[in-house]
Amino acid sequence: MSTTSTSTTAAATVAEHAADTARPLLAESAAGHHRILTGDRPTGPLHLGHYFGTLQNRVQLQSQGLELMIVIPDYQVITDRDRADRLAEHVENLVLDYLAAGVDPARATIFTHSSVPALNQLMLPFLSLVSIAELSRNPTVKDEIAHSRQAAVSGLMFTYPVHQAADILFCKADLVPVGQDQLPHLELTRTVARRFNDRYAAIFPEPQALLSDAPLLLGTDAGKMSKSRNNAITLGADEDETARLLRGAVTDPDRRITYDPDHRPGVSNLLLLSALCQGRDPHQVAEEIGDGGAAVLKRTTTEAVNEYFRPLRARRAELATDRALLRETLRAGSARANAIADRTLDEVRAAMGTF
Template sequence: MTAPAEPTGTDTTAATAGPANPLIAPTAAGHRRVLTGDRPTGPLHLGHYFGTLRNRVQLQSQGLELMIVVADYQVITDRDRPDRLAERAENLVLDYLAAGVDPGRATIFTHSAVPALNQLLLPFLSLVSVAELSRNPTVKDEIAHSRQSAVSGLMFTYPVHQAADLLFCKADLVPVGQDQLPHLEVARTVARRFNDRYGTLFPEPQALLSDAPLLLGTDAGKMSKSRGNAISLGADGDETARMLRGAVTDPDRHIAYDPEHRPGVSNLLLLTALCQDRDPHQVAEEIGAGGAAALKRTATEAVNEYFRPLRARRAELAADRTLLREVLHTGNARANEIANRTLAEVRTAMGTF
């Protein structure tokens, strides 16, 4: 599932919540199709990898059908104009493949290339009220942080666009962060009301919440492409070292994992632990009184070692842009087949031509 806000480590996938909330799937078992995606607004970074990409590969390995939307149309929800969309869309595909997404088993497609998907927006808009959209807390937050001088109709109706993204392929499992649950509830409402009014056609998709730890940026703030505080997947060893040398820590030489009181230090410990499949407290104990310099050196070595294979694959794939376009071409064709079939079913159910 995509969002106007920067995608972070909160948008995918391993379940953590129990079955008390029927919106949240406690496990992937019994589900068939997953939809997730990203907006092509810039390069993906380490937060995306540990929060989303790695988990997408795991879902794929569990046998679920993976649909990944490169949400190019959605770039203009909070921006006045798109920038280098085609190039950025290809770069997203590059990051997906380098991270291990198998295009032979996953459908990777661009939003703008699937007309029937977007045509579903009209009947879906008739199923929700303006008051319901106005109350959506995620929409309120996105409007508050919008880069536009005024709220567009596209921004206001964004949850219904996401409903179309999910329901066109009848996805029944959606990796999201906690902040995206209100959007998903709109999609479930649309599905339920359509089924009640016209006959059962759509599943009510469930959320799959992430237990992935949230990585901060090198400034100890929210990791974001636009804030210059994120290490991209395409960064080389030298760039990684430079970014981590400039990471915010604190004056205390004794290294300890304390996210609340020492966010910068704890973030580097967490990053190191994720790369080494260890507990951040254990990493902290080993560094001890070594101070920030030792911590940054350890983090740099861990990141560069962990991402060395991914970076090698990425460099190899980047040399053949034709392959990236072929992946999108194949994915777009597959997505169109699904969307055209769903739109035909909707027309039949509604009694239209």
């Protein structure tokens, strides 16, 4: 395990910066004992949108003393793909991004779905609690089917919401960070918990949504930032690559720089990114650039991004040389998750009268 003073300093800097700049997600009076479940599918590298949308908030929640469970749902990759390409590599790189961003594996449980067999055993009784009609009209399922990369939609697709419900309920998470578009899915998880409690025994909490006002960053093409659209700046990008990608970002011909997300999405996205990295208001950044045009805007944004992410990237580069540490983080996290899942499964068996 690498424990040089350089890595320790870089990790502390990243965590402190994230904790200082992230919006407090819970009032101090409400930040008692809560267990939070969150995660990311291992389909590619995380990008700046992930950082400002979720990673930064996870570090903030961790700093508030909340118990953080981070699932890497590797089985879910094959819900919308015929095969899981480079899965092990993607899983390790997610752990790399988490640690580089400031998530502390001593306080957070990071694990893969496939390493916790009890999760799949919980799915069977959970599936019996929902109807085919409920699964079919779930917006998450509809969206995944519309964007499926499979030659034909598999039966696993319809279990997707229940799959995620098992991820949340196995550890009795009571808070789940979600965006507005994920609320219907969380409601299904609440339904599963409520129906199990009513039918068998009161075992599961009905998890609440932890809504964040995290900003929505667009890709360099001013469309949705996505791993698969080649329009994102990954956390692992170096400064030269960041500069190249931002130079090619979509703007518009108007030389006067203003923050107007509805009418100038490309320009406004760069202003927002620059402002987030500087801890400022995007209107203020726009006013300072004034008539400088897109060239000054892109240069300002590039400098802000590279400055802000320099400690994270240094930490990430160092961690990347110690793949054994990443695997040990997963091993330890999966062991903790298995202990929790086995206890929950024992409770479920007792409640259902099975062995």
